[in-house]
Amino acid sequence: MIFKIAILISGRGSNMESLLNKSLENKLDIEFIVISDNPNAEGLLIAERMGVRAIVLKESIKGCKLNEENANEIERIIEENNIYLMLLAGFMRIIPNKLIKKYPMKFINIHPSLLPSFKGKEAQKDAFDYGVKVSGCTVHFIDEGIDTGPIIMQRSVDISSASNAEEVKTLILKAEHNLYFEAMRGLLEKNYHIEGRRVIFGG
Ligand code: GRF
Secondary structure (H helix, E strand, C coil): CCEEEEEEECCCCHHHHHHHHHHHHCCCCEEEEEEECCCCCHHHHHHHHCCCEEEECCCCCCCCECCHHHHHHHHHHHHHHCCCEEEECCCCCECCHHHHHHCCCCEEEEECCCCCCCCCCCHHHHHHHHCCCEEEEEEEECCCCCCCCCEEEEEEEECCCCCCHHHHHHHHHHHHHHHHHHHHHHHHHCCEEEECCEEEECC
């Protein structure tokens, strides 16, 4: 069975690149589609170079929320391509509730902290400023809140050696690249179910 997976990006696309490369290296049967809200996302060039189909959302987007037209377009992409998972990788827009309700446990995100600590856009800077010695990254299902959905996998990262927020970003990003692939692979290859907020693999 070939899984169809969409990766949603807005910018650099290093998590996307790592998912694509690791899936190739591990010979996973996945057909990827890249979706970007930003026609100038650097990640689109990577997708092109790697021969992966990419779609730029048509309607212009104002603010951080996708509008009705964007939501309809994403819904069309999911239906027409029979998409199994939607992986957000540096996608800077909030997925409308309508889509989350219609496709529960299909939208997944990676966040650069150990949730529920340091939610939001400045997670690495907030962790640095707070002075924590250990932070990390979290792959989670998207629910109707921001960075609040059930946690799929987490990886801790020792950031005690970092002397600024940029160094924290670099340390965590390296872990993100491994964790996102492991989490995606786990969802494809293992049985899992959800009890309350808890995502339980096996059994
Ligand atoms: C990553 O740190 C991700 O956790 C956050 O945005 C960044 C995206 O980086 N949501 P990239 O586009 O994957 O390089």
